[in-house]
Amino acid sequence: ATLLKTNKCLETTLALLKPDLFADHQTLCNIEQRIAHLFRISARRKVIWTTGDAQRFYAEHQGKPFYPRLISYMTSGPILALALTKHGAIQEWREMIGSTRPAQMRIERPTTLRAQFGLTDTRNSFHGSDSVASAERELEFFFGKKLPNQLH
Numbered sequence: 001a002t003l004l005k006t007n008k009c010l011e012t013t014l015a016l017l018k019p020d021l022f023a024d025h026q027t028l029c030n031i032e033q034r035i036a037h038l039f040r041i042s043a044r045r046k047v048i049w050t051t052g053d054a055q056r057f058y059a060e061h062q063g064k065p066f067y068p069r070l071i072s073y074m075t076s077g078p079i080l081a082l083a084l085t086k087h088g089a090i091q092e093w094r095e096m097i098g099s100t101r102p103a104q105m106r107i108e109r110p111t112t113l114r115a116q117f118g119l120t121d122t123r124n125s126f127h128g129s130d131s132v133a134s135a136e137r138e139l140e141f142f143f144g145k146k147l148p149n150q151l152h
């Protein structure tokens, strides 16, 4: 027998439930329950971003055509930040939300969260860290000091 359950690393990723989801409280609760069934929620925080917060978080996109509408979207209402911990959490969360464009996901991967809830390419309802380095930066952005289970 072996104690090794998986060869994936124990990771914590940053999930964001973006402002459009706050239009319907029940939908937001249902989504969070769905997430909690598959990941340990190590930290959670509801925030309302200033323009400066959004500009800092999305600094890598400055100058892109969608940047102004991304900043106005992300400051249009509350955001729910969740730290999700699991073996292979970064990849699994990205697979669960699907890729950026909801209309494309409704054709290619209809069970993904962006397919089910996303509105447009910008108003796509979810964020997931894209790498270990991004997860570390983004978790620090919302939660400050490193979380206990963030053992990279």
Ligand code: RTP
Pocket (backbone or CB within 6 Å): 061, 066, 070, 099, 100, 121, 122, 123, 124, 126, 127, 128, 129, 130
């Ligand atoms: P990835 O993990 O591959 O970086 O994908 P992502 O969904 O984070 O998308 P990214 O390209 O990093 O863009 C960040 C957010 O900006 C908005 N966006 N709008 N063409 C558009 O209108 C457009 N492209 C991107 C989305 O909110 C996206 O999640």
Ligand code: MG
Pocket (backbone or CB within 6 Å): 130
């Ligand atoms: Mg990205």
